[in-house]
Amino acid sequence: MKNNNESLHLIKGEFSPSEAREVLLSLFDYKIQYHELQLLSMRERGMEAYAHSIDRLKELKASRDKILALTSTYGELGEQLELEAEVVLSITVRPAVHG
Numbered sequence: 001m002k003n004n005n006e007s008l009h010l011i012k013g014e015f016s017p018s019e020a021r022e023v024l025l026s027l028f029d030y031k032i033q034y035h036e037l038q039l040l041s042m043r044e045r046g047m048e049a050y051a052h053s054i055d056r057l058k059e060l061k062a063s064r065d066k067i068l069a070l071t072s073t074y075g076e077l078g079e080q081l082e083l084e085a086e087v088v089l090s091i092t093v094r095p096a097v098h099g
Contacts (some may be wrong), residue, residue: 004091011085020083021067028064032057066070070095 012025035057042050074081 004093006089008089009085011083012089014080014082017071017079017081021075023083024067024071025064027082028060028067032060032064035060037043051078051090 004060015023035053038050038053039057042048073083
């Protein structure tokens, strides 16, 4: 098996706290919505909810709360925030099975 990684810069720059909050919340809100829709879809199909999606929702909501608290605190101080987010896409190439 051979692994290839691609690195993609998603966010890179300096932002005011309100700009940082807007950028980060849009990403986290999208991911929260994605997992909520996945859970709804599973329930509608009679499938049991996957623990991963439930746990991931809890993590994302906790991170969202932390973003709100941090950007509020730094906003009061008049600070600039540097944001950097990178997506690493790992591609696993499996050898062909002959048989």
